[in-house]
Amino acid sequence: MTNRQRRFRPTQTRQVRIAMAAVVLAATGALTVTFVSGGGNGTADAATNLAQFVAIEDVRPNVSNPKPTVGAATGRFTVDCGTNENGKFSPDNPVAQPGVKNGAEHVHDFVGNLAITADSSNADLAASGTTCKNGDRSSYFWPVVRIDRTVRSGDRVAQALARTQPMIVCPSVRDRLPAVPLRVRDTVDRRLAELDRLNAQAGRRMTASRGRVDAALNRQVLDALRTRRAIVIKNISNALRSAGTARPAGLVSLVDCDVSYDGMHASMHGPSHAASATADRVANPRLRCPTVRGRLPGVPAPAVAEVNRNLDELDRQISEATERIATSRGQGGPNFVDNAIVGPLTAKRIAVLDRIGIAIGRHTARPQGLEALAACTVDQAAGDPGPTTPGSAPSPTASALPEPQGPDFELPGNTGGIVRPAQVLIEYRGNPVSKVVPMPRFLRALTGDAKPTSRGPANARPSWTCSGFADRLADKYPICPVGSQVQRVHDFPGCWDGRNIDSDNHRSHVAFTDPATGACPQGFRAIPQLRITISYDIPRDVQEKGQYALDSFPEENHNPFSDHDDFINVNSTRTMKHIVTCINKGRDCS
Template sequence: MGHARRPLSVLRSLALAAGSGLVVAPFAVLGVAPAGASTPTASRAQAITCPTVADRLPSVPAQAKAEVDRNLALLDTQIKEANTRLVSSAGQGGPNFVQNAILGPLKDKRVATINRIATAIGRVTQRPAGLDALAPCTLTGGGQAGNGQQSAASPTAADFIDIRKVPRSAGRAKTTRKGSRGTFTSRCGRNQNGHHNSANFLVAPGVENGAHHIHDYVGNLSTDAFSTDGSLSRAGTTCSNGDKSTYYWPVVRLRSAADPAQHDSSAADLNIGRVLVPATVSIQYRGNARSKVTAMPRFLRAVTGDAKSLTNGTANARAHWTCTGFTARTTADKYPICPGGSRVTRVLDFPSCWDGQNTDSANHRAHIVFPDAAGACPSGTKAVPQLRMTLGYTIKISKAQIAKGTLYALDTFPEQLHKPITDHGDFENVMSTRLMRKAVTCINTGRRC
């Protein structure tokens, strides 16, 4: 983890926040304030949101990929800086201050950055048109919240639901006689070693805070902003079977109104609270309902869900939240309230229909897609072992506690407001050929390995 960012102490975090004009952020994001303090309206209830660019791009030629990736990461940094400015300038200026001082300059920066992306692609192939329409950003939120209340910038009671009130789900497609029923499990621990950073080498390579939220990692011990296929293959692993793949997801935090100063180096991105270590982590590969599976290529990369689904829409959202003992009931856009003895559970299913050629694609989705509702892979693709990451948390929380400001939530990009629909996961296959062959055999012969 040579380049991974280590959590900061509370005092050092407060000093950093003060230096960036974010002294009130820990209180503002929770929607509470200490005795005698006031909470600026803008930091409490507003955030800047911008259209996504990565998903609107055509296939990016290999010659342009590095430059495109750098500028996509810069677009995220620009949004973060604008949201930081929004917090630090709360109460300043007249009615047009945000538009003139923040949104206007942000649009100008985005126009220039988007133009560099289009130019990089245009040097190799046809220049994409119409990207300038993605430059303007908007201010969301704006509701008032007094001391002791929750804000639009943090989860609210409306983001939670008693799992017993969630309807039963339709369930997985029924496996046919030609399907594959076995499973293969890599036991990789729960991130007890505290492997955390706010990077994402898949979508923002070389950018140390490219994700703007903290990830949990299991499997590969070296994963950070600068990871490559080569560095991952040379590293150690937490998996007991030698699986060197990297598996990661945004952390869950306990956000308590009673202790609003709990935060670390991610506080500047409005992610605060105590990081919860999962009580259970299952890394399991499963079969296909309609066919046998074939081996994944080494270094195949895949993502599930959309970290920006609040602003992008739910086309790529894949969040599944439930509770142990209630797994027939799942919710996508609510955090579950689980009864006593039951654990909050996240289920992250990955795409499993591979194009047979590419280990990655420009949007990290086109090369491997999901089966249809009946479980069949689209024409031109082949079924590979389907990764399911299941994460369990011991969170004892009630409606009354939530109403008083004690709740839990995902780390997210600042403008995504910690919504459960933004849950997502990332993966790169670094299994040896022999281990992948074993997984395929177990799955295709109906064994549980």
């Protein structure tokens, strides 16, 4: 670690930090890498160091809860979903980056839904098993915390960034579409090509910030791209509807893109534990299957419904296999997953792909080569480091984001053993001024921001504290008194627009309550407000030496202010009604 001799400084309030960020933005027009919002030491090198840590006693109380008024909903409903004992870790982010493999570039803990991947449909989520004791199939996930006792090079991030060209990474619309009727295939293809052109144009604009982080430029490029992609994606949806098919669900989730500094990984190979043959495996292998939706030709109208049923069946097969990998942990020896799960899955896919070919072939030329899309594999990250060596560089392309390696799912810059939570408390809470209404099923929500450096700090939230200090939250890593646990407290938005389960930026369909009154913004309704508290038993010497850190995007380099959490509501209608009734009646339920 760097700068180990620095003195601890009391954490400033979030309002002061955001005000400082605003001054920098106003003065420079850009948030460059020389400023790390919130956490970190305010320099280009936000590598884990003592300036990112604070004794919790030095943090001023800053948490206030509005007093309930007449008509308030004061109850609480808790859910026990465990602490990821199944080893479901993934660098996917199904909420913020749907369809993008390894899109997070860091690893998440997942509890709840067992089948979820970056590609899961709502139907697959609803059919999944769960780790939650009450049957809640929702997915809750957050970045892992690691302990790494090795010394990190303080200038490694700046050096890697200096050689990096930022890229635009967007979810693939092509690979998420249903069967495209033959008569609108050309129209849809033109729109898809238009998306490709927009993405390429945005990527060329990013050359202006080569070797540095420019948050103002990033926001400008992404906002403009989002607006134009939304129009094109809506046109694709309208074209499909004009051909008599149902409007595809979930396309709004594919509008938003991101700026990727993935190229930094090639220059950030450092101490890694991935090659340890004797290390215990904490992570299960992940399933990889070729996409089929994006490879189909135009489908004759009489075959569309049948082809769509088979495409959905392919999705279900992957979800079932993913869930089985999670629930069969430790069974059957080293070849169990290949022999008992992947092999049978490939055979099932061959049969379904054959049915798709037959359905299309009844009305036009049968597509050739579909059988080549049948074979699935599992990655090597669950214990076998595979062919990747410290000298090999991951390809800096959007289609080849780096794969995690070894028993702890390590990535360059995100190394060390994963700390398993001692406890995860999931609570649905009320509202101090009104009753709550049910969350819609499949609502997506997130809290915090994984990229306060490269996108600006507006959505970042302090989340760090210690058990026994519920009156304060820090945007630095806490050093806790003896006997106190390190904690992360993630409060989700408690208001909903009453219509949408997602939005083109994954945020505007939900909102936080007024911090002073607890009221929702005009046009929004109070919903059960989700809070997730994650507790860790981290040795005191590790805290004092600054040796634990959050997994993060490479440009954030463990910035504690980049903490975040994601959620998809898959509670049944009946369970959500029970949650709402409990909260509105002021009860404490589970």
